[in-house]
Amino acid sequence: MMTEPENPEPKEPNAETAPGDPQPAPASPRSTVDRKLLDMLVCPVTKSVLHYDHDRQELVSFAAKVAYPIRDSIPIMLIEEARELDDAEIAKIKSGKG
Numbered sequence: 001m002m003t004e005p006e007n008p009e010p011k012e013p014n015a016e017t018a019p020g021d022p023q024p025a026p027a028s029p030r031s032t033v034d035r036k037l038l039d040m041l042v043c044p045v046t047k048s049v050l051h052y053d054h055d056r057q058e059l060v061s062f063a064a065k066v067a068y069p070i071r072d073s074i075p076i077m078l079i080e081e082a083r084e085l086d087d088a089e090i091a092k093i094k095s096g097k098g
Contacts, residue, residue, distance in 0.1 A: 033073050043068075044077050053093060060085070060093055 043061035050059040058067040066082035
């Protein structure tokens with residue numbers, strides 16, 4: 001005879017969820033990235049070290065002059081998704097004012 005687990009996995013909210021039922025918390029816009037992961041990542045274009053910009057949630061490649069976005073704690077290491085940086089913005093990031 002099969003029995004259900006005592007603590008079933010929480011169900012995704014759907015149309016059957018009552019308005020007062022608890023909902024999962026949305027992901028934080030300032031989510032954190034695993035420090036070990038950051039230490040392993042390099043720029044896919046130049047293979048250079050990346051600078052973690054916590055405020056903008058980006059990984060910056062000074063060598064390639066691009067910033068790779070971090071979404072839901074996952075670095076998006078695709079050049080197509082990277083934002084180009086000009087010299088003035090790179091200088092701001094390096095000085096800690098950007």
